[in-house]
Amino acid sequence: MSWIKYRKALFPILIFFFLHPVVIFSATYDDVSETLSEIFDDYIDENEGTTSFRSLYIPSGGRAEALGSAFTALADDISFFEYNPAGSCQLENTEAAIFHNSWISDSSLETLSYVNRINNLGYGASLKCFYVPFTEYNIFGDNVSTGYYSETTATLNVSYNFLAGYKFKGICVGANLKGAFRSIPDYTDNDTDEIITDSGLSQSAIAAMTDIGVLLQFNALKFYSSRDSNLNFGATIHNLGFIYTDLTSSDSDFSETLPTYFSTGIAYSFIRPVTITLEYQQPFNLSDLSTSEQWAASTGTSVIITPFFTMLGGFQLRGGSPRLTMGGELKYNEVTFNINYTLDMTSSTTPINRISVTAKLNLGDNGRYELQQKIDEMYSTGLHLYANGELEKAIEIWSEILEYSPRFDPAIAGIESAQSSLELEQRIKELQTLN
Incomplete structure (x- = not known):
């Protein structure tokens, strides 16, 4: 790849990545936070928090979070689990990854994931745990x-690529099949x-749900040579299922909503090093549609700086909370390291608030x-044979190629020709015989 060829296109993008943090911090953090709060005040969602298992909204980290969570149409690495279950069947490599996301205050999210692909079949598993320390004091201040309050979600994934050519x-x-458990520690009697x-188990809960996704890949408006698609469309229905609460009672309680x-x-790549993603989300409260949360939107940009380093950035608006994320991917042999920083000025009081780290292993x-x-x-050999008559x-x-890859279009066209x-x-020989 000739990186000099793309330097003019990369220059303004790099200027954006490097200068927009300077613009943000040129004013005091409090002033910027107050200004943003005023700007996005009209987007505050009155129905925010009306559903349970809110950790399902928290990104594990990795490439997906760095792109502002605009990943439904891209889904091109192991962080696809939370965005589009159709992603596993189009990944290049078998991958295993560990994620750590330092969320608000002292809450954290830990994730382990594995994904494999055999021909057009993809499958994987992921385990995600969100936890917050819990401490109770009595009226005298004694501990x-x-x-820990925690929400743990286990995911099994399977996908298939139809008509791949x-x-x-x-x-x-x-599709993802997910099971989740909310754990609340026991608390004390105020009198004794x-x-x-x-007491905690009575407020704990279990949930079962599924995600269903589709991903289409095309080549369109492409200004570079590559077999990889440059235009993707994706769509997913997330968290269809139920919650069962009050685990100490024999009576079923399904009053909470996922x-x-x-x-x-x-997702669109107009030149090889740059990919732009856009995403729209619409929540649905299936128990009462009138209390559904409002829409969310996000966008992200990925810029390949060198074959071993990629810079990423994204913006997400959910309710009245704008989030700006910057991240980078560094490849070293078969390991890729990712670190992201998310600036959420309307829900945090300090600028250093959300950092996620990921280590991803390429298993071939x-x-x-x-x-x-x-x-x-083999195709090249066939061309030489064709040229020689x-x-x-x-x-x-x-024809042998089609046994390996039934939809290899150049071989199909060659056979037809x-x-x-x-x-x-044969027709010419028949005519010559008649003469």
Whole structure:
């Protein structure tokens, strides 16, 4: 790749990345926070927080968070789990990753994920735990109970890429099956200061839900040469399911509601180093649509600076809370490190508030690259045979390619052309015989 070729296009983008933090911090943090609060005051959502398991909205981190969570249409690495379950069947490599996200105050989010792809089938698993220290004091200030409030979500993923080919990259369809547990520690009786057995369990909950997503990949308005698609569309329904509360009672209680929402987005790369993503989200409170939260929107930009370093940035607006994220990816051999910083001025009192760190391990591509190299060599051999007039041998080689890759369009077109030439030769011979 010739990076000099793209330097003019990259220059204004790099200026934006490096200068917008300077603009933000040129004023005092309090002044900027107050100004932003006033600007986005009209977007404050009266229905914010009317659903449970709010940790489902918190990003684990990684590439997806760095792009402002505008990842439904891209879903091109292991952080796809929270955005589009169709992503696993189009990843280049088997991946394993560990995420840490330092969220508001002393709350944190830890995530472990694994994903694999076999031909057009993708599958994976992820375990995500959000936790906050819990401490209870009595009226005299004595510490009477400690523990952690936590929400843990386990996810199983499967997806398949239908109609995947050389030009049209296919229709990816996927689903997540998720189970979640909310744990609340036991608390004390105000009169006796004694811990009430199972008091926390009575407010804990379990949830079962699913995500369903689709991802379409095209080549359009492309100003560079590459087999990879440059235009993606994605859509996902998130968190369709139920919550069961009061685990100490035999009576079923399904009064709480999951944060169900629909997301759709687009990802576009007009030149090789730059990808822009846009996303729209619409929540639905399935127990009472009139109390549904309002829409959210986000955008992100990825710029490949060198083959081993990528800079990312994003912006998200959810309710009256604008979030600006900057991040970077550094590749070292088979490991990719990601660090993100999110500036959320309307919900935090200090500028250093949200930092996430990710380590991702590339476990190989299950031989897909070697197979593609073999197919390319076979196709080239077929072209030489075709040029030398050995049409039947060319057809034989190209037919063998289709056994490996049934929708390899160049081989299909080559076979059709060779067969037409053979038919024409046969017709000419028949005419010569008649004469």
